[in-house]
Amino acid sequence: MSDEHLNSLLPGSTELSFNEVEAALAGVLRTRETRRQSIPRASTGTLVVVGKPSQLAPAIQALEEVDKASGVRAILISEGTESRPTVWISDSIVAIDGLAPRYLNNAVAALRLPCMPAIVWWRGGSLKALKDLTMLADRVVLDAENPDEVWQQIGAFLENTALTDLRWTRLTRWRAVLAHLFDLPRVRAAAPGFRRLTIEAYDRPGARLFAAWLVASLRWPAKNIDIRTVSGGGPSILKSVQLLGDPLSIGIRMLSGQDCLEASIEGDETDVRIAPLGEATLSAWIGEELAVRARDRAFEHALTALQELYA
């Protein structure tokens, strides 16, 4: 996959030079209108996806779905060494192939929709280029396979823009269902008695982020956190979470259908909560992020706690 070029990921796309992109995009819109294909009537922003071709392939389908649902200009950039990169354009995506990292911000500056938010979906690559992009982007959504390196440098990026991580998005439902249990006064009252956090996870960094969020939110002196990585699983990051304590313990587990969570208080069947995990697709997650405009302080606090926990 490493030798793969973006045009192979975008069947039916047309090759053109960078300075032809705007005109080509206008042409695409005209064509779609002529064919009476649905086109979003309101522009909501620019979504720039950055990564290697292998990292960008899964994003393409998500971008096509996002294009149908909301009016974003989607730009796909694979990092390479080119200063005059090949550009491909399909019905809904502009793909820039093999661009040298130092020019990433120039490309985005030229192609972003004016006066509308630009969101960078960063799937990996040069951290220097990422830092340059944070100067331009209104928001950066991190989505690296191994996030530790970028998470460690996040403080510098936060000076420029708002950041989040797609793992955080994928944890939203888990956090929500646990938070709902804490709506119950007796659970809040029992919180000082929680002694141990056990997480079964399909994705270790995501599990650590979840644990760090709990530590930060509950101001817990982080002891007895046990994360067990398990194999299998679908799109979910976690398999189960148990918060053990006295006088009560609470647990969340994914139900066998992999689409719902069950949250319960040990020994109390009346307060069992079933909550759907929501649509577990890249397009749904990135769609959720597109709707967020503000800084995500809870994520930032969780990440700070994570650095302290695993320093």
Added chain:
Amino acid sequence: MALQPESGQNPLLDGLRIEPTPEPTTLVIFGASGDLTRRKLLPAVYQLSRGQRLPARFSVIGVARSGMTDDEFRQQMHDSLREFAGVDHPNEVSTALARSLSFVQGELDDPGLYERLCVKMREIDAPDGVLFYLAIPPTVYGSVIERLSGAKLTTPRRSTGWRRVIVEKPFGTDLESARALNAMLHSHLEESQIFRIDHYLGKETVQNLLVFRFANGMFEPVWNRRYIDHVQITAAETVGVERRAAYYEGAGALRDMVQNHLMQLLALVAMEPPITFSAENVRDRKLDALLAIPPLLENGASSTNVVRAQYTAGWVNGTEVPGYRQEEGVNPKSVTETYVAMRLHLDSWRWAGVPFYLRTGKRLPKRLTEIAIQFRRPPLHIFKRVSSSAISSNLLIVNVQPDEGISLRFEAKLPGTRMQLAPVMMNFRYGSAFGTAVPEAYETLLLDAMLGDPTLFARHDFVEASWALITPVLDAWRASGATEIPTYEAGEWGPREADAMMGADGRRWRTL
């Protein structure tokens, strides 16, 4: 852990992208076997559950005359979700939700019913935040409220509890009955406990109208008599009376649509900016707008300001349909109006001289509700020597249903070497602009009632102010003793008299 529970705050809610959830709630639905419950309420509760918008402890108790077991009520929920929410088979969410459902049977005027309701609430350890939903005919509101109050069900057991009541329209049939209904409600409940639901107010676009007007700097400066020529508000239905003939015969379009939905839309367009987005501020300013409307029949001006009509047989949605008088359950000599058009003015600095035209009808060619704000033409047509076509007025259209959104019509130059002008439309659609689905109005409103936020509900004084405008028209119609009223063919846009009303002002209804 270092968490200090004394604050009473939930520390895990910070930064959660889900909206606030209500305190533990028991939803008691009177009329649990009825159409509204099956079509709207149970699907709304399910969608709220799917979206994790329901509280940690949540119960639904259905109340109806017809006998049902708890399990039968649960099955009714699954059937309703299949029919109206596209949930073909029970899933984990609906199954879990069903477990929180229970049922109490009885006659609504039987005090024993309310004792059984108390027993049921104790039996299921129902949360002390209780929302009573009156999905029942208004004729029995009084009886239900009095008995709820008599059984002390309108008073929470603990200081942290709450009791609220959602009342469905119609809120009375005229000013006198509306006042009587409000007085009855106020004799048992505080106004803050009463939530008069108007589902139009739960629609995304209607809420967006406030954002559009008051969160953008560019529209409010032109939102006045200096720039706006007139406003048209249309609520068109393709359906006839369906199975509601018995109700509709006594109501008619004026009571059914104008007094509530159209007046609410008018108030949102015409209101002054509230100081804050709080329930009381918003509702105060809406009330001001209504109070600025002079009586419709002042100085005997009734005939020119209000037009009523009834549909005759015709063709709608590709089908021949009978006239209103031929509908099942309708008096063959009925003079109930199925169409109303009216012209209103507001005596205010902002709106003096700007007419508001309202129209609503059944069996019209399309189903849609919209607000169209037509701006004045530019003072000079400087292009008339090079472009013969007249300049169209700028038009701002707020589409309330079915395709929620906002459109702006403006003039543009047609491509080419000649200076040719043509109107173009710029559209914003909720369905495509955002990646998320638009919630059903009942989801929004049910949740707001559980959260205790009355912003999107009608206040007693607004209801009465609206009836104060409408009632003299109803009285005049009744006093006229007319045995015939104007007609329009089903599938047409209303009677000629409505066109004449606009024509007299040198204007036309928008072609929709």
